[in-house]
Amino acid sequence: MRILVADDEIMSRRLLQKTMERAGYEVTAVGNGRLAADELCKSEGPKLALLDWVMPELDGPGVCREVRKRKEQSYVYMILLTSKEKRENVVAGLESGADDYLTKPFDPEELKARLRTGMRILDLEDRLVEAREGMRFQATHDALTSIWNRGVIMELLGRELARSRREGKCTAILLGDLDHFKRVNDTYGHLAGDEVLKETARRLLSSVRSYDFVGRYGGEEFLVVLNNCDPAYGLTRAEDIRKIIDLQPVQTSGGLVPITMSLGLLLSQEWGYRSAEELLQEADAALYAAKGAGRNCVKVATPKIQPDAGEISVPELARRRR
């Protein structure tokens, strides 16, 4: 565990440094408050600190206040070490954001015990952060496939839509649907169906760039947003994705399951100023056209392809193509 020791008085600094090193800490020692604050405010800075009260440039309470201002970073457990023993000093020290307070000259055993308290609090914080990250993942990702869930992929699409309009760049929306998925479930069982969905998500992720988005739009329906790509590239990528899905059967607990995907592609040059939902209706119409053309193919959405697409509701389109 790394610890910062800040004391302008060289004897105290040496004593603290040695005591901490003997206790197994990795010590960074500085001689003024400004250096201490800078060190603690680094994203990978120490999470434990022993701070002298009286220091040049910035005093101990000043360091605490600066560190506490930066709320986005991990918690730093700070102990003020000082000869100021008056009650109002204790209150002022703690009010500045210090977690604990120890008077000089310190007893090494007491200091180490107090640092262990700090370690317990930091450990608790780590576990809370881990739990929060876990919940955040669950709230944003599809539980089965671990790709973006519908809510998030729609949000990302909306954001990308605004960006491409602002920057005048081309983006592509790909709406893909596994062909005859109901048959997979009926023939191989739901467990195998789930395995197919997971493998499909993996194949989709492996076939796009790190800055593209892949999400589960519905049951066996996937939405891919290809950022900043020219129209020719969008079509090529859509065809590549179709081939990757079709390349080999999926190994499942129910046996080898051959899969194919139909895809509807919409390029941003056709977008105008319509909403993400409206655009998805067009991509969905193109997907419907791909289903109608025999499945396992890509169809590009244009208003001319499906003049009546706007008259068909999305649920109706979904029902028709299954």
Add this chain to the structure above:
Amino acid sequence: MPRSLIDFAELLTRVENDRELMRDLLSIFKEEFPRRHRALREAVKSLDTKQVASEAHALKGMLSNLAAREAAGAAARLEQLGRDGKSAEFRESLATFDNIAEELLLQLDARKAEVSG
């Protein structure tokens, strides 16, 4: 025999019986103390209350770390006088501090072989 101004037993407890660290601290003290002591005298001479408080505070810290309680107490009195702006009492308190400091340095020299061995 004069009273010992440094409680070596306490000092050893502070350094967790690390004699090398104790020698290290004493060596820093011997180097730093004269400079700080001079600065304190200068501050007293110019009746600079803020500087007296600051230098006395630093000396108090050094002496506390050495378990030199009496000398640290004399430095603490000067620090308080500086904070309270009682410059009229500086000289008398400095004289007390000087006497203790002189004796402390003599004692350190006398135990030089012991602490450096």
